[in-house]
Amino acid sequence: MPDDPESTKPRTRDAGATQARILAAAKIEFAEAGLGGARVDAIAARAKANKRMIYHYFGSKEALFQHVLEAAYLDIRTAEQALDLDGLPPAAALERLARFTWGYYLKNPEFITLVNSENLHRARHVEGSEVIRAISRKFVAMTESLLARGVAEGVFRPGLDPVQLNITIAAIGYYYLTNRFTGAIVFERDLMAPQALEARLAFNIETEMRLVCRPDMLPQDP
Amino acid sequence: MPDDPESTKPRTRDAGATQARILAAAKIEFAEAGLGGARVDAIAARAKANKRMIYHYFGSKEALFQHVLEAAYLDIRTAEQALDLDGLPPAAALERLARFTWGYYLKNPEFITLVNSENLHRARHVEGSEVIRAISRKFVAMTESLLARGVAEGVFRPGLDPVQLNITIAAIGYYYLTNRFTGAIVFERDLMAPQALEARLAFNIETEMRLVCRPDMLPQDP
Amino acid sequence: MPDDPESTKPRTRDAGATQARILAAAKIEFAEAGLGGARVDAIAARAKANKRMIYHYFGSKEALFQHVLEAAYLDIRTAEQALDLDGLPPAAALERLARFTWGYYLKNPEFITLVNSENLHRARHVEGSEVIRAISRKFVAMTESLLARGVAEGVFRPGLDPVQLNITIAAIGYYYLTNRFTGAIVFERDLMAPQALEARLAFNIETEMRLVCRPDMLPQDP
Amino acid sequence: MPDDPESTKPRTRDAGATQARILAAAKIEFAEAGLGGARVDAIAARAKANKRMIYHYFGSKEALFQHVLEAAYLDIRTAEQALDLDGLPPAAALERLARFTWGYYLKNPEFITLVNSENLHRARHVEGSEVIRAISRKFVAMTESLLARGVAEGVFRPGLDPVQLNITIAAIGYYYLTNRFTGAIVFERDLMAPQALEARLAFNIETEMRLVCRPDMLPQDP
DNA sequence: TATGAATGAGTGTTCATTCAT
DNA sequence: AATGAATGAACACTCATTCAT
Numbered sequence: 001m002p003d004d005p006e007s008t009k010p011r012t013r014d015a016g017a018t019q020a021r022i023l024a025a026a027k028i029e030f031a032e033a034g035l036g037g038a039r040v041d042a043i044a045a046r047a048k049a050n051k052r053m054i055y056h057y058f059g060s061k062e063a064l065f066q067h068v069l070e071a072a073y074l075d076i077r078t079a080e081q082a083l084d085l086d087g088l089p090p091a092a093a094l095e096r097l098a099r100f101t102w103g104y105y106l107k108n109p110e111f112i113t114l115v116n117s118e119n120l121h122r123a124r125h126v127e128g129s130e131v132i133r134a135i136s137r138k139f140v141a142m143t144e145s146l147l148a149r150g151v152a153e154g155v156f157r158p159g160l161d162p163v164q165l166n167i168t169i170a171a172i173g174y175y176y177l178t179n180r181f182t183g184a185i186v187f188e189r190d191l192m193a194p195q196a197l198e199a200r201l202a203f204n205i206e207t208e209m210r211l212v213c214r215p216d217m218l219p220q221d222p
Numbered sequence: 223m224p225d226d227p228e229s230t231k232p233r234t235r236d237a238g239a240t241q242a243r244i245l246a247a248a249k250i251e252f253a254e255a256g257l258g259g260a261r262v263d264a265i266a267a268r269a270k271a272n273k274r275m276i277y278h279y280f281g282s283k284e285a286l287f288q289h290v291l292e293a294a295y296l297d298i299r300t301a302e303q304a305l306d307l308d309g310l311p312p313a314a315a316l317e318r319l320a321r322f323t324w325g326y327y328l329k330n331p332e333f334i335t336l337v338n339s340e341n342l343h344r345a346r347h348v349e350g351s352e353v354i355r356a357i358s359r360k361f362v363a364m365t366e367s368l369l370a371r372g373v374a375e376g377v378f379r380p381g382l383d384p385v386q387l388n389i390t391i392a393a394i395g396y397y398y399l400t401n402r403f404t405g406a407i408v409f410e411r412d413l414m415a416p417q418a419l420e421a422r423l424a425f426n427i428e429t430e431m432r433l434v435c436r437p438d439m440l441p442q443d444p
Numbered sequence: 445m446p447d448d449p450e451s452t453k454p455r456t457r458d459a460g461a462t463q464a465r466i467l468a469a470a471k472i473e474f475a476e477a478g479l480g481g482a483r484v485d486a487i488a489a490r491a492k493a494n495k496r497m498i499y500h501y502f503g504s505k506e507a508l509f510q511h512v513l514e515a516a517y518l519d520i521r522t523a524e525q526a527l528d529l530d531g532l533p534p535a536a537a538l539e540r541l542a543r544f545t546w547g548y549y550l551k552n553p554e555f556i557t558l559v560n561s562e563n564l565h566r567a568r569h570v571e572g573s574e575v576i577r578a579i580s581r582k583f584v585a586m587t588e589s590l591l592a593r594g595v596a597e598g599v600f601r602p603g604l605d606p607v608q609l610n611i612t613i614a615a616i617g618y619y620y621l622t623n624r625f626t627g628a629i630v631f632e633r634d635l636m637a638p639q640a641l642e643a644r645l646a647f648n649i650e651t652e653m654r655l656v657c658r659p660d661m662l663p664q665d666p
Numbered sequence: 667m668p669d670d671p672e673s674t675k676p677r678t679r680d681a682g683a684t685q686a687r688i689l690a691a692a693k694i695e696f697a698e699a700g701l702g703g704a705r706v707d708a709i710a711a712r713a714k715a716n717k718r719m720i721y722h723y724f725g726s727k728e729a730l731f732q733h734v735l736e737a738a739y740l741d742i743r744t745a746e747q748a749l750d751l752d753g754l755p756p757a758a759a760l761e762r763l764a765r766f767t768w769g770y771y772l773k774n775p776e777f778i779t780l781v782n783s784e785n786l787h788r789a790r791h792v793e794g795s796e797v798i799r800a801i802s803r804k805f806v807a808m809t810e811s812l813l814a815r816g817v818a819e820g821v822f823r824p825g826l827d828p829v830q831l832n833i834t835i836a837a838i839g840y841y842y843l844t845n846r847f848t849g850a851i852v853f854e855r856d857l858m859a860p861q862a863l864e865a866r867l868a869f870n871i872e873t874e875m876r877l878v879c880r881p882d883m884l885p886q887d888p
Numbered sequence: 889t890a891t892g893a894a895t896g897a898g899t900g901t902t903c904a905t906t907c908a909t
Numbered sequence: 910a911a912t913g914a915a916t917g918a919a920c921a922c923t924c925a926t927t928c929a930t
Contacts, residue, residue, distance in 0.1 A: 015910070034342055036259040040904060050912050052906085061904065115404055116338050120256055123403030136408040163409045164425045168394055174401075175393030181345030182337055186358040187385045203386045207433050215437040235893055235929055262921060272895050277922065459889070478786055480703035484925060494891050496927085505925065559848055560782050564700055567847030580852040607853045608869045615841030616834055623840075625789030626781055630802040631829045647830045655873050659881040681914065706900060716916050718902080727900065 019057050021047040026068050031110030034117040035065050066125040069118055070132060072111050076104055077135040085142060090150030094212055097146070098205050102173045106197070112178045140166065147212075155217050165212065172204045241279050243269040248276075248290050253332030256339040257287050287339075288347040292354060294336050298326055299357040307364060312372030313435060319368070320430050324395045324423050334400045362388065369434075377439050387434065394426045463501050465491040470498075470512050475554030478561040479509050509561075510569040514576060516558050520548055521579040529586060534594030538656055541590070542649050546617040550641070556622045584610065591656075599661050609656065616648045685723050687713040692720075692734050697776030700783040701731050732791040735784055736798060738777050742770055743801040751808060756816030760878055763812070764871050768839040772863065778844045806832065813878075821883050831878065838870045 025046035029038045040061055044051040058064040083100055085093035105112055118126055126132055143162040150156030176183070180191045190196060209218060247268035251260045262283050266273040280286040305322055307315035327334055340348055348354055365384040372378030398405070402413045412418060431440060469490035473482045484505055488495040502508040527544055529537035549556055562570055570576055587606040594600030620627070624635045634640060653662060691712035695704045706727050710717040724730040749766055751759035771778055784792055792798055809828040816822030842849070846857045856862060875884060 018910085034256060034258060036256060037342075039902090050910095051904095052912065053910085055905070056910085113342065115401060116342070119401050119403045120259075120335065120338070123407055126404055126407055133407065133410070136410070140409065161421070161425070163411060164422065166409070167398055167405065167422075168425070168429060170401075171393045171397030172390055175397050176389055179337060179341050179396075181341045182348055183389065185345055185348055185355065187362060187388070188355070188358070189385060199383070200386065200389075203383070203390070207390060207429065210432040210437075211429050215440065218437065237893065240893080261919090263919090272893095273921090274895065274923080275893080278893080283921065462889085478700060478702060480700060481786075483923090494889095495925095496891065497889085499926070500889085557786065559845060560786070563845050563847045564703075564779065564782070567851055570848055570851055577851065577854070580854070584853060605865070605869070607855060608866065610853070611842055611849065611866075612838055612869070612873060614845075615837045618845075619837030619841050620833055623781060623785050625785045626792055627833065629789055629792055629799065631806065631832070632799070632802070633829060643827070644830065644833075647827070647834070651834060651873065651877050654876040659876075659884065662881065684914080705898095707898095716914095717900090718916065719914080721901065722914080 015057075018047075018049050018053055022049055022054055022057065022064070023068060023071060025049075026064050027072070027110050027114070030065055030068055030117065031113040034113070035062070035121060036117075038065075062125065065117075066129070069114055069125055070129050072108075072114050073126070073129075073132045074135060076108070076111060077139050079104060080139060080142065085146050086149075090146060090153055090155045091209070091213060091217070093146055094150070094208060095205055097143070098169055098208050099201065101169055102201050102204060105173050105177050109177065112174060116178060150212070155214065156212050157214050160212060168211065169204075169208060172207060173200075176200055237279075240269075240271050240275055244271055244276055244279065244286070245290060245293060247271075248286050249294070249332050249336070252287055252290055252339060253335040256335070257284070257343060258339075260287075284347065288351070291336055291340055291347055292351050294330075294333050295348070295351075295354045296357060298330070298333060299361050301326060302361060302364065307368050308371075312368060312375055312377045313431070313439070315368055316372070316430060316434055317427055319365075320391055320427050321423065323391055324426060327395050327399050328419065331399065334396060338400060372434070377436065378434050379436050382434060390433065391426075391430060394429055395422075398422055459501075462491075462493050462497055466493055466498055466501065466508070467512060467515060469493075470508050471516070471554050471558070474509055474512055474561060475557040478557070479506070479565060482509075506569065510573070513558055513562055513569055514573050516552075516555050517570070517573075517576045518579060520552070520555060521583050523548060524583060524586065529590050530593075534590060534597055534599050535653070535657060535661070537590055538594070538600075538652060539649055541587070542613055542652050543645065545613055546645050546648060549617050549621050553621065556618060560622060594656070599658065600656050601658050604656060612655065613648075613652060616651060617644075620644055681723075684713075684715050684719055688715055688720055688723065688730070689734060689737060691715075692730050693738070693776050693780070696731055696734055696783065697779040700779070701728070701787060702783075704731075728791065731783075732795070735780055735791055736795050738774075738780050739792070739795075739798045740801060742774070742777060743805050745770060746805060746808065751812050752815075756812060756819055756821045757875070757879060757883070759812055760816070760874060761871055763809070764835055764874050765867065767835055768867050768870060771839050771843050775843065778840055782844060816878070821880065822878050823880050826878060834877065835870075835874060838873055839866075842866055 022043065025043045026038070029043045029046060033039070033042075038061070040051060040054060043064070044054060047054075054061075054064060058067060080097075080100065083093075083096055085097060088096060118124075140162055143166050147156060147160055147162050147165065151158045176191065183189075183191050191200075244265065247265045248260070251265045251268060255261070260283070262273060262276060265286070266276055269276075276283075276286060280289060302319075302322065305315075305318055307319060310318060340346075362384055365388050369378060369382055369384050369387065373380045398413065405411075405413050413422075466487065469487045470482070473487045473490060477483070482505070484495060484498060487508070488498060491498075498505075498508060502511060524541075524544065527537075527540055529541060532540060562568075584606055587610050591600060591604055591606050591609065595602045620635065627633075627635050635644075688709065691709045692704075695709045695712060699705070699708075704727070706717060706720060709730070710720055713720075720727075720730060724733060746763075746766065749759075749762055751763060754762060784790075806828055809832050813822060813826055813828050813831065817824045842857065849855075849857050857866075
């Protein structure tokens, strides 16, 4: 039987493919229900794999969660590194980072839920991951060098802590999206309407620019 | 036997007290484990109440969760209303709101976890609460009038959306705290050290001030 | 406040009335759900009495069931004795008994369910009731004397066992009604339609007449 | 290890056998305690199966009850079809049916309790079963053709409703057996003594013959 | 007499995980 | 490599009954 890339049915005896299907299924399930709420049966069903395979390849539900988390962090950090901020003027680079972060959260909503779940469990699963530690360092370094460059060029305010900046960039997008359900009720507004998303992105960029840029380098208000 | 106010043992035959103990215990348990992870047995044990009482008074685990959520929202919104922002100059009022929000999250960490849990469940339990809807309106109105006053006095930038501002004020504190566990690993820093908390509060105030105030009204950098 | 006989609310401090309400409620609940399925809470609610009263007056759920059963047997046996079969010619008396039995089951459907429930429990609750034993003797004696009279008058066949006759009279009505739900499906017919009930009664009388009367004393078929 | 057909212990990894053991255990438990009184734990223990398997194979206690009921109806109806009434003269065929019905109830006492339980629940579980509807039709057809044949041969009375006849045949056996416990008290007689059973069967046949046969075709009384 | 609070043992059901093939 | 059967511990929830007033 020839390879059928369209099919979602298990290609019998293809270890790599089975693992990939399980990981993909687990990402969805964990994102929808959290670590505690996720069901191993549901993951197996979604992956069109035998439940036993999950244990064969990953050992336990928690270990699988760890794998999923690691992959998630790897994915966002890799995409960030590909932004090539160095090739842009500092202010433009900052905006690109801001847009990317927002866009990534929007396109990968599981990332947010996974991180929330992991924090509910006090980062137990991420703690031992050397991979995550390594890529995180590069992530901070990226903002650090961007800030330094901006200051050197006289565009950014000096003295800003790159960690605080990173946290803030993440926060203003992440919070809006993770709390979109209660937010819709508290603020009586459809926070996910296209216009609303656009407005939030603009507001976030404004926030970041005013935080980072020297006031005299800001575009004038109309 | 005289009243023993110190005792956590059930004061027999006191319906109100039992309900209160159950609610308090539930808040802790739900905050620690989320809705799905919370155990009714654990809540009963913590409340030093019989499990049956939970069902007697609240009907179900989910209904109890709803009660806890409602109480949580009521608490923060009530405290906000007590801030008396109207009695302060706009910038000072904004700072007070910023400090309060940060302080409330710090002192009531369950609030954050409860809200996270509710959003994992798509705000299903908060949806029908007219109480929450009502107090939320007053909350938005408060910021709205603060913004208007600041603009009128020439201190704040015009055109700011009070909802976006509220979200941002919440976001930059909430995110830092809810993700403090993964954050500690990603940023290789103890985010909960007293100094770190102080620094974050200062950074947040700075962020908000620059966002809201007219640049010429900001204190000069050294 | 004057007595309000219409009210179903408990007349405070009226022991007899409370007991009666509890018994009535229990009869309905036991009939609907059986001994095992009946809920003490439901009985209390239906009786608009405090649950504690059930235990005060009857001691336990099972004891209450026993009371209900005893009352039920007493009721049907008393009504039977009031038929005054002796005042009628034998064949007419037999028909009256047949009609009464059918009518009683129809008007008191709980009786059937109670008896079923008691038999599921191997007559444990009825076993010790001297009342039931006593009235039962009179019940059998009634048929016995009817049969004897019919034989003496040359209308009934000799040698019939009054116990078998009693059982048969009960059976052909009781079975039809207790199994009316599965019966409706098996026989694809609405067994409870007025016409169907009439037809069954006629069929039962026919069965009993042919069983008891001498063939030559039967009305000729058309 | 060789097959041990004597053993009631689970032959490991045999799905069909496990299902069969569960069904058999459930039949006994449901018959003894009714649907409500039956305990899933008890069924599992009796079946020497893990409780989880009951849910794996049958989904729920109620679904299991439905399976048991369906099997019970299938069993009696299949046995009836095997009676080959067509091969006998009408009166003999009627007697064979009467003897079979009585014998089946005696040998399968669970059947009666299951049907009682199902009627307590208003035939909820049997309602949707197309299987039961189909075999029931054949059952009625059987008596229908027997009656027609008997009339054609001049042995049976014309105009008898086969449904009423079926109900009566069932009733006079079923009622005697299902109410044997209260019956023993009411009639102060051991209704299950071998002689008593024999006498009842004879009485029932007599009842049915007199009901169905033309009076002149009945054997003369001594 | 009457009440509502409280309880412990149990219900049906679910789950992550392991076994046998 | 892959599968479906099997398990035991737990889980949310229920119930008859008793306690305190």
